Structures are given as C-alpha cells and as structure tokens.
Amino acid sequence: xxxxxxxxxxxxxxxxxxxxxxxxxxxxxxxxxxxxxxxxxxxxxxxxxxxxxxxxxxxxxxxxxxxxxxxxxxxxxxxxxxxxxxxxxxxxxxxxxxxxxxxxxxxxxxxxxxxxxxxxxxxxxxxxxxxxxxxxxxxxxxxxxxxxxxxxxxxxxx
Numbered sequence: 001x002x003x004x005x006x007x008x009x010x011x012x013x014x015x016x017x018x019x020x021x022x023x024x025x026x027x028x029x030x031x032x033x034x035x036x037x038x039x040x041x042x043x044x045x046x047x048x049x050x051x052x053x054x055x056x057x058x059x060x061x062x063x064x065x066x067x068x069x070x071x072x073x074x075x076x077x078x079x080x081x082x083x084x085x086x087x088x089x090x091x092x093x094x095x096x097x098x099x100x101x102x103x104x105x106x107x108x109x110x111x112x113x114x115x116x117x118x119x120x121x122x123x124x125x126x127x128x129x130x131x132x133x134x135x136x137x138x139x140x141x142x143x144x145x146x147x148x149x150x151x152x153x154x155x156x157x158x
Contacts, residue, residue: 003064005128006056007114007141010071012133012154014053014089019046021156030156039073041080052131052152053089060090066126068114070096072106107140114145 011017020038024031059065069089075081075097085091096113098104104112117123128147132138133154142149 001064002066002122002126005066005068005114005117005123005126006059007068007070007110007128007130007132007145007147008052008056008092009132009134009137009152010069010073012050012156013131013152014050014056014069015047015084016050017044017047018155019043036074039080041083044080044084047084047088049088050152055131057090060092066094066123067092068094068096070110070114072098072109074098074100074102076100106134107137107144110137110141111144114141118145 008014011021020034020043022031022034023029056067059067069085069092073081075095081097082095085095094113094117096110098106098109102109114128118126118128128145129150130138130141130145130147131150131152132141133152133156135151138149138151141147
C-alpha cells in the first residue's frame, strides 16, 4: 500500500546543475537560451548530486513510497537526462518533464501531471510531500495537491 507520494524537483534540489545555470538580465528568471545551449550530454553529465539525493535514493527503496521526479527540464525519451537519472539517482516511479513544445509554467506542468494520480485507488490515502527549490512552485504545488512542502534553498530556484 502506498502511504506517501514524494515529489522531487531536480535542479537545485537533488542535483546541482549550477555550472549550466544563469539568471536572465532581470535576475528574476532563468536565462533559457543559455540553459538550452548547455543541455547537451557533455554538460548534463557534469551535474552532481546534492545531499537531498540520499533521501531520494532511500525513498526509492521503500515500497510504501511512490517517488516522482518532476522537473521543468525539456526531456526526450532516453536522452541524457534519462541516462543521468538512471545512472546517478535511480529511476523514479514516475518522471514528469516538459516536452519540446510545452510552454506551460513549471508548477502548472507538475500539477497537471500529478493531480490525476490522487484520484487513483492506490493513492487515495497517501500523504504528498513536495521537495522544491522554487518557493512559488512549492506553494502552488502544495495548495493544488494538498501537500506538505519542503523548501530546499538554492541559487537555481528562481
């Protein structure tokens, strides 16, 4: 029986991708063109694990916890992001990510993918935990999913 659903953001929460990240000119958003230029296997495999990755790995081993990675990264099936997760973190029960032509906000993307799960019988009484470095995303997710938020401060959480 699933007792908990744990939703982990990637960047700045369980993985440090600071070497690929920079804010835009306003300082309030990510510089997406720069980020996209650095989303190659060469740069992705330079990412490192943060301390929260140990909790993620531990949760993967617990059959009463359903583990989700939810990211605003653009990913394609079996790309370097998938490979990094499989090799460095371990595959989650569910991997939520942005598609190539998906322009939704990060919180909306995550909410729309997770909310339908909560109606499934096996998740009916599960407590949802959200681990996020973007405070606004965390608040939006917690409100929409009736979740417990765990804010992980980072330099990437804009």
